[in-house]
Amino acid sequence: MHALGLPVRRKLVEAGAFAEAVRIIQFANSRNIPILLPKDFWCLNDRLKKPELVPVHGILEGKILTLLCLILLRWSPVALGPSSLEEITTLLSKSKKVVWIGPVKFGSSIQDSNGTSILVKLLRKLSQRNCDVTVVGNMACKALMGESAAFSSCNIIENVSVIWEFLKGRKLPGLMALDRGYPYTIDWHAIYADPTQPLLVDIGSGNGLFLFGMASKWKDTNFLGLEMNGKLVKRCLEAMHQSGLKNGYFIETNATSTFRSIVSGYPGELVLASIQCPNPDFNKPEHRWKMVQRALVEAIRDLLSSNGKVFVQSDIEAVALRMKQQFLKYGNGEFTIDHQEEWLRENPFGVQSDWEQHVLHRGVPMYRLMLSKSVR
Template sequence: MGRSKLEKFATIAERDNVVQDGDEKYGNLKGKWRSEHFGNNNPIVLEIGCGRGEYTVGMARLHPEKNFIGIDIKGNRIWKGSTMAVEEGLENVAFLRTFIETVSDHFAEGEVDEIWITFPDPRPKDRDIKRRLTSPRFQEMYQYMLKRDGIIHLKTDNQPLFDYTLEVLQDRKIKHLVSTTDLYSSDLQEHTMGIYTTYEKRYLAEGIAIKYLQFKPVRES
């Protein structure tokens, strides 16, 4: 990309579509993303661990009637998605630069309509189980932020992470679970909207099957 990290950090610090520590909005949009950031009442969709924001931007292109927020801590990665959104004039895209562990500090209960987790770090070591983005710890955060009947999606190339996630879901109250270990040989690929990340294209070229699941957490109250 030809730009240093410092230049990218400086660029996103000036952009309206990036919210990060040091901004006036950072930490002050909980329950107010629609009214004070997007200026509409459209559904909110999150991409957790968005990386370069390819999925966030891809969904925003297809669905101008929804608001999309990519969440990641890596500023140089967010710069890429932010730049794509600016160049394409997509006003229904935002990026929140923060640690995923704190994501529920930025959204009110029931504020989010849908969550995507796309190709997260599988964290294969036992000591990192709590850091897996589909662990019970994170599932609690997602359930808090999601509205009733809100949907969670997972796409991954990693079979152990996929199996782990299904095991976690066995102990949680959920409904409408659908899953496949080979997305592009299944009838579920319509749910992914034909969007491919750079990593996904690489995995498919290597003959690695993409795993996918979606479900709805059941809220007690």
């Protein structure tokens, strides 16, 4: 709210987070992602024991009391107001995935318990309607369980610090240890009709539109999608089975840490790896990217066949440039750019992902790059 110029009590503002908030707003605007802000609050001041409802623009106006002199008492928000709750519940009721991190309140109030109860009841209904609900943080989990003990359909994660590290794209030691201790063992013969065919791996395959198009077009190549969203993977596997195609498959995984373990056991050659429109993480001024990290680049470099290809693209030039830099930096001199122009004008495969179609429909350019592996 402070970054957008809305009135906020100075004591509630974390000064060091201002620049980060501005970057988040700019990124959201570039992707047409709405950010919902409160319209009203239940507020207190030093002289009031009962909260009063205050519109968001009235927070700094305060309340004037006449004693022997005029005293301006600033409002302190303690909970979301009814208009804010109504807008939030309307948005949530249309959602397929909800992540609730942290408490709803700023302080103790009777109105807050009512607001929390409204949200908890809505989340219970959503979770029963096949909405993926995750509640993160000790206070949020307590609020949830305090309203209802029957929340088996929700994901409950009390340790919020671990989630922040995961969302930042950090490598969590526990997950890395599990990947090393329990490497993937895959029956490739059960997956593909011919597991000796060349393999193309799409990292972050999303809803699988790109791989479905490629598998239909190139019957003499096998295609593997690696995707973290389990629901998308499930739908892709069902659609692949219904299509009758025997050269496509999807795995739910974090490819950053498991790519080497999965692909190293494939009987044939890895001829191409693609990374398309990864989500950037603007957590740091220098930008940290969730997906394209050194470990992934080195795994692709080591497993890719001689003269194999790497295709990357993004609708955000800084993301595409960062991916290019990562491959050239950690490729040990084995990657070269295939083309003379800075970015490829057209998709070299003639098959577009869903996000690529969305971007081009908006008239926004895609930044594409093709790299070749050439062992020195």
